Amino acid sequence: MSKQISSVWTREPRPARTPGRSREEIVRATLELLDAEGLDGLSMRKLGARLGSGATTIYWYVENKDELLELAYDHVWGQIALPVPEELGWRDTITTFAHSMRRVMLFHPWVGSLIGRLPALGPNALSMSDRLRKAFALAGFEGLDIDYANAALTAYVFGTVIPEIAWQSSMGGEELDQESMKETFRHVARDFPDLLERLTEINDKVSDTDTLRETSFAFGLTTVLDGLEARLRS
Amino acid sequence: MSKQISSVWTREPRPARTPGRSREEIVRATLELLDAEGLDGLSMRKLGARLGSGATTIYWYVENKDELLELAYDHVWGQIALPVPEELGWRDTITTFAHSMRRVMLFHPWVGSLIGRLPALGPNALSMSDRLRKAFALAGFEGLDIDYANAALTAYVFGTVIPEIAWQSSMGGEELDQESMKETFRHVARDFPDLLERLTEINDKVSDTDTLRETSFAFGLTTVLDGLEARLRS
DNA sequence: ACCTGAACACCGTTCAAGT
């Protein structure tokens, strides 16, 4: 007795008959709630209220909350720029894509917690995968190497942006007190003088943390792309 | 009025006076529960029961559930191998470290959901950071480039392992039905023939998904390291 | 066919009261 994958995308949606009550309507309201209040702010009761219905009405259109999140999840992937590799060349395609992906994720921070929690089988996620693989094939990768290159790139973007989201939302729009931050570092890193020196150097040198993170992202992206080129030449 | 960072590591622990009741005891029980039942399986009530106390007793030793998770989190980082860069050379140091990090994370899958949700200011997390930066300094990076290189590497590992954890736990020990899996792909990817071809090629070529993921991880790690070397030469 | 509210089995956290 082996397991089956379970996803909204394997089921046909209920037809929309009642006006203002459909999968699309529900997804729209879900996205509004997620963008406004984050993942913790989304509850079936609140969503019901926003839709002007009972909370349990939603279960007619969707099997459970995770399916709802799958729908919202895929909607976000749909907002990422997907250049055409044949026009732009593989390296610029990937670069444009990666920066766009980062921006979209930072704009919908709740996706960070969904990566690795939900399957990504929606049309937008698949279209993204498809386009990326085409870019890597154009670059010269063959067979499984296409998938490996694809995995390496998306891993880098996910792995960068997920902690960025954390940073962003831990500040919650407010400024982080520079002095108490330094004080915290001094306390927790008291046994690691070299590390402490690096952290304070960053703090002193960089006034704008946004551009610091942007620069760091670009550095790593170049690193991954250079590494892939090295592999193509060998 | 600006914000302050909040973390267990900024507060001194309550002294352990009652036998079998201390921060350490509580962390031990928390880890047991997390490893056994995952993040969703951890509740203050269950933890209390395991400790032979009321659920709310825990609040004497810890401010809230997140602080508890911070403690468990850092414990996991303590299990990662940290080779000495001066002995092994920077590239082998990083390679060993990265593989160890991946193994430890896959063994405690619940850490996946904590990355980017909690600050990593514990001694083990800092010791890891410290050692990694030393390796990159030894490699020849200077100033902020040390931090960028460090960020790129950890991003790659996080970004790879987080989806791996999802995959692993979605199967929950059981075999995934090969046929119904193919069927699902055929259905959801019906508009992406090239992608579908790639997915079925992977399915057919690779019998052992564990080694596939291992190979993919090694490929990406080499990519990142090659990219960093390219940067050092330029 | 679609929607409802009550009910179930949970949560994290607060707090007054106990020893």
Next chain:
DNA sequence: ACCTGAACACCGTTCAAGT
């Protein structure tokens, strides 16, 4: 100083009952 249980304000989901 340390521990307790009751209580509060929530959850996601099930289901019998309504239209």
